[in-house]
Amino acid sequence: MPEGILCNRTPINTKEQLDAVLADKGGKQYYQEMEKLEVDVEKLQKTLQDTCKSRIRTWLEMCAHCGLCADSCFFYLANKKDPTQVPSYKIITTLGKIVEKNGVVDTAHMIKCMDTAWGKCTCCNRCGSFCPYGIDMGVMFSYLRGLCFSQGFVPWEMKIGSGMHRVFRAQMDVTPEDWVETCEWMAEEQQDEWPGLEIPVDKEGADIMYTVNAREPKHYPEDIAEAAILFHIAGENWTVPSLGWEQTSLTMFAGDWEGCKLQVQSVYDAIERLKPKRVIGTECGHAHRGTVIEGPYWVGREDGRPPAPYIHYVEWLAEALRTGKIKIDPAKKLKIPVTIQDSCNYIRNHGLKDITREIMSYIVEPGYFIEMYPNKEYNFCCGGGGGLNGIGRYRQWRNTGMKVKRDQIIATGAKLVIAPCHNCWDAIRDLEEVYELGIKWSFLKPIIIKMAVIPEHLRPQEEEEE
Amino acid sequence: MYNFITGPLLWITFAIFFIGLTVRVVLYIRGLDWRLDRVAYRVYPSLGIKGALSSIFHWLVPFGSHGWRAKPLYTIIFFIFHIGLVVTPLFLAGHAVILKERWGINWPTIPMLLADALTIGVMVTAVFIAIRRIGLPEVRIITTAYDYFLLVLTVLPFFSGFMAAHQFGDYVFWNYTHILSGMALLIAIPFTKLFHVVGYFLSRAQLGMDFGIKRAYKAKGGFAW
Numbered sequence: 001m002p003e004g005i006l007c008n009r010t011p012i013n014t015k016e017q018l019d020a021v022l023a024d025k026g027g028k029q030y031y032q033e034m035e036k037l038e039v040d041v042e043k044l045q046k047t048l049q050d051t052c053k054s055r056i057r058t059w060l061e062m063c064a065h066c067g068l069c070a071d072s073c074f075f076y077l078a079n080k081k082d083p084t085q086v087p088s089y090k091i092i093t094t095l096g097k098i099v100e101k102n103g104v105v106d107t108a109h110m111i112k113c114m115d116t117a118w119g120k121c122t123c124c125n126r127c128g129s130f131c132p133y134g135i136d137m138g139v140m141f142s143y144l145r146g147l148c149f150s151q152g153f154v155p156w157e158m159k160i161g162s163g164m165h166r167v168f169r170a171q172m173d174v175t176p177e178d179w180v181e182t183c184e185w186m187a188e189e190q191q192d193e194w195p196g197l198e199i200p201v202d203k204e205g206a207d208i209m210y211t212v213n214a215r216e217p218k219h220y221p222e223d224i225a226e227a228a229i230l231f232h233i234a235g236e237n238w239t240v241p242s243l244g245w246e247q248t249s250l251t252m253f254a255g256d257w258e259g260c261k262l263q264v265q266s267v268y269d270a271i272e273r274l275k276p277k278r279v280i281g282t283e284c285g286h287a288h289r290g291t292v293i294e295g296p297y298w299v300g301r302e303d304g305r306p307p308a309p310y311i312h313y314v315e316w317l318a319e320a321l322r323t324g325k326i327k328i329d330p331a332k333k334l335k336i337p338v339t340i341q342d343s344c345n346y347i348r349n350h351g352l353k354d355i356t357r358e359i360m361s362y363i364v365e366p367g368y369f370i371e372m373y374p375n376k377e378y379n380f381c382c383g384g385g386g387g388l389n390g391i392g393r394y395r396q397w398r399n400t401g402m403k404v405k406r407d408q409i410i411a412t413g414a415k416l417v418i419a420p421c422h423n424c425w426d427a428i429r430d431l432e433e434v435y436e437l438g439i440k441w442s443f444l445k446p447i448i449i450k451m452a453v454i455p456e457h458l459r460p461q462e463e464e465e466e
Numbered sequence: 467m468y469n470f471i472t473g474p475l476l477w478i479t480f481a482i483f484f485i486g487l488t489v490r491v492v493l494y495i496r497g498l499d500w501r502l503d504r505v506a507y508r509v510y511p512s513l514g515i516k517g518a519l520s521s522i523f524h525w526l527v528p529f530g531s532h533g534w535r536a537k538p539l540y541t542i543i544f545f546i547f548h549i550g551l552v553v554t555p556l557f558l559a560g561h562a563v564i565l566k567e568r569w570g571i572n573w574p575t576i577p578m579l580l581a582d583a584l585t586i587g588v589m590v591t592a593v594f595i596a597i598r599r600i601g602l603p604e605v606r607i608i609t610t611a612y613d614y615f616l617l618v619l620t621v622l623p624f625f626s627g628f629m630a631a632h633q634f635g636d637y638v639f640w641n642y643t644h645i646l647s648g649m650a651l652l653i654a655i656p657f658t659k660l661f662h663v664v665g666y667f668l669s670r671a672q673l674g675m676d677f678g679i680k681r682a683y684k685a686k687g688g689f690a691w
Contacts, residue, residue, distance in 0.1 A: 054497025055672055062665045065613050067605035068537060076604070083607035092608060129691070130533040132525055132544075133666055134673030293680060297504035304506030304680055351685025377682075377690055378532060 004033025009040060009152040011256060012163025018173075021163065026392055027156025037152050039110055044103035047150055052099060056143060059135040060096050063088055069137065072130035074380045074404040075120050075397075087127040087137040090116050095144040110153040117144045117255075118155050119394035122386035122401075124344040129377060145255030154254055155391045161250030162259045169266045170214040170246040180242050182217040186225040195460055197232045199224070202274060203239035208316075209276035209308075210240050211247035211267060211291070213284045213422050226445035227282065230317075233452055234325035238280075244270025247281045248422075249290030253387030257298070264295035271307045278309040280316045283443045285345030285421035286385070288312045293350055312346050314420050317444060318355045321362040332451035333365045339372055339414035341405075341428065342379035343421035353377065356420065359444065363451060370412040380404050382419070384427030402431045409439060417441045471645055472564075479649040486656025487664050494668050503676070510679045517678015517688055518671035524691035525670055531691045540598070543591045550588035551620065554581055555648070560631060585628050592621045616660060623648035 003009060005020070007030045012018050024030050069087040070076050076085040083089065094113040098105055121141040128136030148154055149162070164171050170179075183199040190197045200206070208231070216223040231238045244266040251259030271279060281288050292310045296303070320326040340360060346352045353376040360369045372379060383402035388394060405427065409417055419425040419441055428441040500507050507514060524531040534541040555561060558581050562573040576584075596617060599609045623644055630640035654660055662669075674689075682689035 051502055053499050053502055054494045055503050057497070058494060058665060058669060062659050062662050062669065063608075064659065064662070065599075065605065065608040065610070066540075067602060067608060068533060068540070070604035071536065081604065083603040086604045086607060089608050128673065129689075130536065132533065133662065133669045134521060134525075135669065136673060136676075294504055297501055297506075300501065302500070302506065303509050304500075304504075349681045351682035351689065354686060377685075 002036060002038055003152065004030070004037055006030045007033035007037055007152055007159075009037075009043075009150065011149075011166060011259065012159065013166050015167055018160065018163045018167055021156070021160055024156075030156045030159070031393070034111060034153065035107065037107060037110075039103075039105060039107060039151055041103050041105075044098070044105075044147065044151060047147060048099065048103055051143075051146075056095075056140060057099065059133070059140060060092070060099055062133055063092065063135055064133070066132070069127040069131055069135075072127045074124075074126075074383065075401050078383075078401045078403040085120060087121070088135075090120055091137045091140050091144075095140055095147070098144075098147065110148060110151055113144055114148050114153040114155065115394075117141050117148055118158065118387065118391060119397050122344075122381045122384070122388050124381035124385055125348055126344070126378070126380065129348070142252075142255070145253075146257050147255070149255035149257075155387075155393055157390045157392065158250065158254035158387055161387070161390070162254040162256040164214075165246075165249070165251045165256075165259050165263045169243070169263060171248050171250040172214040172218045174214050174217050174246075176242050179217050179245055182221050183224060183240060186221050187228065190225055190229065193460060194229055194232060194458065196458075197228055199228045200239045202242050204274050205276070206237050206239040206274065207277045208236055208238035209271060209274055209279045210238055210282070211245055211270075211279060211287070212240075212282045213248045213287055214246050215422060216282065223282070223443070223445065226443075226449055227313075229449055230320075230326065230445060230452070233454065233458065234320045235455075236325075239274060239276065241267075241270035241274055244268070244273075247287035247291045248284060249286065249295075250387065252286065252290045252294065260290065260294070261298040264291050265299050267291055267295070268299060268307050271310075276308060278311060279306065280311055280313060283313045283420040283422070283425075283445065285343035285423055287422075289345035289349060293345075312350070312352060312355075314346075314352060314355050314359060314444065317448065318358045321359060326448065327453040328362055328448075328451050329453050333363055334416065334447070334451075335365045335368055336416055337370055337412070337414045338364050338368055338416045338418060339370050339409065339412040341382060341417055341419040341421065341424045342372070342375055343419075343424050344379070344381050344385055345421070347379060348377045360418075363447065370414055372408045372412055380408060382421075382424040382427035382431075384430065385423050389423055389426045389430070398427075399430075399434050402427060402434070406431055406435050406437065410437060415439055418444060418447065420444050471642075471649075475649065479652050483652040483655060486653075487661065490656055490661050491664055491668065494665070498672065503672070505672075505676045505680055507675060507679070510683075513678045513683055514675040515678075517676070517682075518674035520688055521674025521677065521691060522667055522670045533691075543594050543598075546587040547591035547595065550584035550591075550624070554584045554588070554624070557581075582628070582631075585624050588624045589621060589628070592617055616654075616658060619647070619651055619654055620660070623651055 006024055073087045079085050094116045123138040123142045125136055125138035128138055161171055180201055187197055187199040249260055249263050251263050292306055296305050340356055383405045384398055388398050417428050417439055419428050528541055528545045529535050557576045559575040562575045565571040565573045599605050626640050626644035626647055629635055630637055630644050655663055677689040
């Protein structure tokens with residue numbers, strides 16, 4: 001059964017393998033090898049037997065072919081109601097066929113499955129809330145991704161992402177040393193403006209353990225500084241772990257079930273080691289989904305909850321504003337039309353809709369906050385979720401899909417889109433680049449820092465002497 | 467012949483129908499897996515039950531869910547079709563009289579006029595459903611011959627029953643057609659996607675538990691279906 005050198009059924013587990021795949025720019029050779037990658041039917045049948053149980057089998061069997069899911073899918077809408085973008089059609093012709101044929105499918109079919117599971121679905125789960133039977137095609141596509149991954153049919157970037165997690169326990173090549181150094185550097189950088197600001201590493205028994213997205217130490221270290229400043233202003237007793245600091249899970253996007261477990265275990269180990277009262281994750285949607293919502297199940301926690309209360313950044317921020325730990329200068333509230341992007345991963349899939357609106361009520365001048373339509377549970381995906389932002393092969397498909405979000409934003413008339421999610425933030429940045437709406441986009445942290453009242457005792461000494 | 471059909475054959479039909487559905491329910495529930503489905507079904511019984519009931523209820527009531535409200539015309543057609551399908555055979559005076567004659571059971575009935583209206587409703591909405599399958603590209607692409615077969619199978623007992631009840635054409639022919647097609651429908655239910663007569667409740671309950679226990683337990687009042 002021939003396998004490629006780069007494209008094969010074996011996940012990346014070493015730095016050497018990772019470098020070899022990374023060196024193949026854009027995955028040219030990788031995708032060529034995929035054309036010849038044979039399906040290990042026996043393995044696929046075994047996987048189906050072990051993992052495809054009554055829920056998914058019933059969904060596939062019972063689908064009434066009513067088409068009510070069509071309009072729920074932003075890909076369908078953005079592609080001028082192309083019927084091949086109907087969620088039901090997409091899943092029946094991919095996973096449905098694999099199950100129907102009990103795994104006896106060929107390479108071409110697996111590539112079709114890959115292109116559909118990553119290029120035509122972001123696993124936003126919106127269709128699931130429009131099906132009378134409650135058939136959640138996002139769940140099924142996420143399952144299909146797992147089947148594809150186990151057979152080696154996974155987009156180049158996702159293979160790398162999974163490998164990064166397996167090698168570095170982070171979605172990017174950030175070592176524990178890099179991470180700790182970045183924290184020290186960021187704390188040092190802030191000393192002039194924020195004397196005494198610390199980013200405590202590995203402090204046991206802190207009130208808060210903070211976890212991030214590896215993009216922050218790698219590309220946006222100021223995000224870590226901003227988090228530190230806000231914890232500093234709020235007077236929180238907090239820490240970051242030197243190991244288990246990475247909250248994201250490209251393994252989840254890649255369908256690398258084993259990798260999902262490895263990654264989230266590293267975070268849970270940090271929780272067990274440092275015993276914080278609770279854990280707070282950064283402004284990221286899928287990190288929350290992976291580590292807080294799905295993660296407990298990956299590692300086999302029967303209560304379905306992480307080892308300590310684990311909340312999203314917006315939950316902490318709403319609490320800090322509500323209790324006055326952080327006070328907003330009323331004169332500095334936002335006085336431009338603002339809207340908020342509801343991240344599928346913690347709004348539709350974790351019910352935090354009211355929390356983000358509570359934050360808006362504190363930071364936006366009345367009358368300037370405009371809801372998107374539809375919103376909350378029923379909001380559309382930003383267009384780049386599920387890992388789609390990062391996959392070159394489907395860039396054009398993604399750009400087309402983003403039209404729905406573009407039109408939603410235009411309809412609000414907002415000049416600023418607050419996107420407390422790395423994926424949404426990226427998608428809206430790219431949306432601006434592609435469609436030039438003339439909007440700004442932002443995480444919450446920089447906005448809050450600009451309008452927070454700085455307590456007297458935290459101000460730099462020099463200023464006080466003047 | 468008539469005695470055999472309405473005697474042993476009827477009993478066999480009911481046995482297949484009820485045993486078949488019971489087996490489906492048992493297999494479905496046994497096939498749920500908290501780790502694979504990633505829902506801690508057993509740990510949060512109260513969140514689970516609340517989530518399941520809310521999920522079932524909102525979709526059982528016309529315009530009760532966001533999904534139904536998004537498609538008003540379809541919702542009306544859908545509910546006329548399903549209410550007719552369930553209410554007519556269960557409470558038809560012509561059926562109740564058999565119960566009374568054979569076992570002396572006093573079964574509640576609906577007026578004949580209402581039964582006629584419901585039956586016509588089933589037939590007319592079935593035609594709409596078929597037209598919708600042909601007319602809308604997003605439905606056509608997922609429609610198979612099997613879907614039409616099930617639609618005909620479902621409507622035939624109603625059509626033939628209507629013909630027989632009003633003595634249109636050959637009564638004996640329509641009456642036999644009615645009884646046999648009704649049996650065929652009952653037998654088909656456990657073995658086809660018509661098993662949604664119970665599958666609907668199971669599937670909605672499962673997703674309701676998923677959102678109740680895991681994906682929306684932080685939302686006030688649970689997921690807004």
